[in-house]
Amino acid sequence: MPKLTMVQAINLALHQEMEKDESVLVMGQDIGKNGGVFRLTDGLQDKFGEDRAIDTPLAESAIIGSAIGMAINGLKPVAEIQFSGFSYLTLGQLEGNAARFRNRTLGKFTVPLVLRMPFGGGVRALEHHSESKETYYAHTAGVKTIIPSTPQTAYRLLLGAIRDPDPVVFMEPKHSYRAFKEEFEADGEAMELGKARIVQEGTDITVISWGAMLHRTEKVIEDVVDKHGVSVELIDLQSIAPMDAQTIADSVKKTGRAVIVQEAQKTLGPASEIISLINDNALMYLEAPVKRVTGYDIVMPYFARENNQIPSIERITDAIEETLAF
Amino acid sequence: MPSKVIARFDVSYLQILDENGKVDKGLEPKLPREKLLEMYRVMMRARRLDERLLKMQRQGRVGTLPVSVGQEASSGAAAMAMAEEDWFVGSYREVAGRIAMGEEMHKPMLIYGGFEEGNYNEDIPRLLPLAVILGSQIPHAVGIAYASKLRGEKSAVLAFNGDGAASEGDWHEALNFASVWKSPSVFVVQNNHWAISTPLSKQMNSETIAQRGIAYGMPCLQVDGNDALAVYKATKEALDRARKGEGPTLIEALTYRMLMHTTADDPKKYRSDEEAEEWKKRDPITRFKIYLQGKKLWNDKKEAELEEEIKQEIDAAVKYYENFKEFKLDQPFDHQFGTEVASLVEQRAEYNKYAR
Numbered sequence: 001m002p003k004l005t006m007v008q009a010i011n012l013a014l015h016q017e018m019e020k021d022e023s024v025l026v027m028g029q030d031i032g033k034n035g036g037v038f039r040l041t042d043g044l045q046d047k048f049g050e051d052r053a054i055d056t057p058l059a060e061s062a063i064i065g066s067a068i069g070m071a072i073n074g075l076k077p078v079a080e081i082q083f084s085g086f087s088y089l090t091l092g093q094l095e096g097n098a099a100r101f102r103n104r105t106l107g108k109f110t111v112p113l114v115l116r117m118p119f120g121g122g123v124r125a126l127e128h129h130s131e132s133k134e135t136y137y138a139h140t141a142g143v144k145t146i147i148p149s150t151p152q153t154a155y156r157l158l159l160g161a162i163r164d165p166d167p168v169v170f171m172e173p174k175h176s177y178r179a180f181k182e183e184f185e186a187d188g189e190a191m192e193l194g195k196a197r198i199v200q201e202g203t204d205i206t207v208i209s210w211g212a213m214l215h216r217t218e219k220v221i222e223d224v225v226d227k228h229g230v231s232v233e234l235i236d237l238q239s240i241a242p243m244d245a246q247t248i249a250d251s252v253k254k255t256g257r258a259v260i261v262q263e264a265q266k267t268l269g270p271a272s273e274i275i276s277l278i279n280d281n282a283l284m285y286l287e288a289p290v291k292r293v294t295g296y297d298i299v300m301p302y303f304a305r306e307n308n309q310i311p312s313i314e315r316i317t318d319a320i321e322e323t324l325a326f
Numbered sequence: 327m328p329s330k331v332i333a334r335f336d337v338s339y340l341q342i343l344d345e346n347g348k349v350d351k352g353l354e355p356k357l358p359r360e361k362l363l364e365m366y367r368v369m370m371r372a373r374r375l376d377e378r379l380l381k382m383q384r385q386g387r388v389g390t391l392p393v394s395v396g397q398e399a400s401s402g403a404a405a406m407a408m409a410e411e412d413w414f415v416g417s418y419r420e421v422a423g424r425i426a427m428g429e430e431m432h433k434p435m436l437i438y439g440g441f442e443e444g445n446y447n448e449d450i451p452r453l454l455p456l457a458v459i460l461g462s463q464i465p466h467a468v469g470i471a472y473a474s475k476l477r478g479e480k481s482a483v484l485a486f487n488g489d490g491a492a493s494e495g496d497w498h499e500a501l502n503f504a505s506v507w508k509s510p511s512v513f514v515v516q517n518n519h520w521a522i523s524t525p526l527s528k529q530m531n532s533e534t535i536a537q538r539g540i541a542y543g544m545p546c547l548q549v550d551g552n553d554a555l556a557v558y559k560a561t562k563e564a565l566d567r568a569r570k571g572e573g574p575t576l577i578e579a580l581t582y583r584m585l586m587h588t589t590a591d592d593p594k595k596y597r598s599d600e601e602a603e604e605w606k607k608r609d610p611i612t613r614f615k616i617y618l619q620g621k622k623l624w625n626d627k628k629e630a631e632l633e634e635e636i637k638q639e640i641d642a643a644v645k646y647y648e649n650f651k652e653f654k655l656d657q658p659f660d661h662q663f664g665t666e667v668a669s670l671v672e673q674r675a676e677y678n679k680y681a682r
Contacts, residue, residue: 057506097457102662106443106661
């Protein structure tokens with residue numbers, strides 16, 4: 001198997017699942033002939049036709065709204081929102097309807113749809129193309145919010161999302177789309193949603209991150225390990241909602257220290273919830289206060305300054321070293 | 327500046343049964359006797375159910391609720407034009423339409439009594455629950471229709487909303503999607519002239535809502551929404567076209583909300599009694615009764631029998647509702663997701679410890 005980027009991995013997952021299950025379709029702006037602005041849906045329209053790879057009019061709320069109808073009537077739509085910055089127009093339908101149909105009708109009408117969207121900074125784009133607002137979705141009961149970090153996990157988590165019986169918001173860290181390639185198994189195996197992934201085991205400190213920040217954090221950890229000879233456990237959160245309290249608690253009980261690295265702004269970001277979970281489940285095991293490295297509570301700056309908003313190598317290093325030294 | 331006309335459009339209006347119950351023979355649909363009687367029965371059951379629900383609300387036996395009095399033809403006759411395989415996507419002012427679909431009367435009582443259990447009908451798989459967020463149901467209708475079309479089914483979707491919801495972005499977006507996709511859907515706008523306290527004149531500056539269909543490239547017309555025959559005929563033709571693959575239609579049904587928006591407002595505060603009195607003369611049920619009497623299909627004896635039958639049906643529904651005591655307290659935890667979620671298992675345990 002050749003090495004693949006995340007873009008290729010997601011594209012492959014869509015190809016395979018549409019081949020396997022004819023109720024799966026993709027829809028969104030420019031996803032057909034153009035293959036999506038990031039080419040995630042490349043080739044799908046050629047292979048499956050315009051009816052199953054739908055170039056929609058430009059209206060985010062109707063994209064998810066019609067996808068809800070399709071899902072109610074037996075399809076499994078995978079809708080793409082071009083950038084997460086435009087996805088807030090889907091929030092009304094997501095919170096008001098997609099998230100509620102199952103409960104509203106006691107399981108009679110369900111909405112198995114996936115809302116895919118690239119998010120996060122680092123691509124020198126215009127305003128609204130760089131923020132990390134996973135909290136909006138994670139705070140919606142009835143919806144699962146997933147963020148993959150690697151080609152292999154993006155492939156498996158997307159298969160898991162499509163096969164899930166409920167709405168899933170699938171946020172793709174666009175900075176990682178083509179940042180690296182990875183050895184890859186395209187075996188059609190889905191990954192269970194709701195589980196964090198232990199990237200590397202360790203005993204001295206737990207570091208939790210997700211999306212593009214995971215890779216920056218990995219680099220920091222290599223240096224910290226080299227410099228201090230410590231053993232670091234790195235967790236890829238993957239599932240923002242539901243959150244894997246068990247894996248987090250087990251790790252912190254073992255290490256007694258934790259640092260969380262998130263690209264999203266500070267207040268009420270996923271890190272806040274992780275700290276609460278540690279408080280609930282592992283407080284008495286802590287040997288140092290839990291630290292979080294996050295964006296600030298400011299509007300996402302244009303890209304000339306965005307490097308100061310996104311957690312830097314230096315900030316992550318300081319947080320880990322301070323927590324180790326406490 | 328030199329210019330030329332590149333397009334011209336018309337909006338037509340259909341009325342078959344005028345407000346005095348006089349029928350236009352040329353336009354009268356040829357409906358079997360049973361269908362006409364059923365149409366009357368549906369509208370009467372809806373009217374009486376609304377009246378009882380209102381009474382129950384005033385007695386504190388159910389919570390806040392909207393009523394549809396005056397709009398029995400615009401949703402009821404439309405729903406009666408549906409085929410078995412069609413879907414019904416409503417808002418919350420289609421009591422008659424839901425009754426025509428076969429919904430039992432205890433269902434709305436359960437909803438307005440605070441139970442999700444009122445929202446689904448095991449035996450009516452193509453009836454969607456109430457949609458409370460205005461206009462948000464219209465894109466769903468388009469998606470449902472798309473799925474049917476993709477599978478090659480001969481099935482259409484009948485969707486409802488009001489004049490207020492026709493200002494919502496979702497409504498406009500959905501009509502555009504429906505037209506681009508040639509989606510087998512029919513959109514009935516019950517223009518009852520009031521969105522709570524907002525009159526049509528403050529809702530829009532268009533002459534009709536129907537003409538918006540022209541903008542989106544779909545057939546459209548305005549009908550007398552208090553004329554069951556006109557509503558039926560327009561909807562039937564539109565649904566037939568949709569099922570034949572000829573795309574969506576927009577029907578604006580002119581009607582009037584005779585009572586309050588919900589039990590939480592008083593129309594006297596924002597509109598005149600005179601206006602309401604004027605519309606009373608155009609009552610959809612009264613004129614349909616005159617029509618039936620003219621055809622010798624109806625008389626006082628039949629009316630009395632029907633009233634008694636409806637009273638018994640409503641009494642039975644109230645009894646069902648009042649006896650609905652064995653509900654499962656932790657049911658909300660059953661239906662958040664179709665898969666088990668660990669945090670909810672934990673939270674359910676805490677909920678159950680305190681739930682009463």
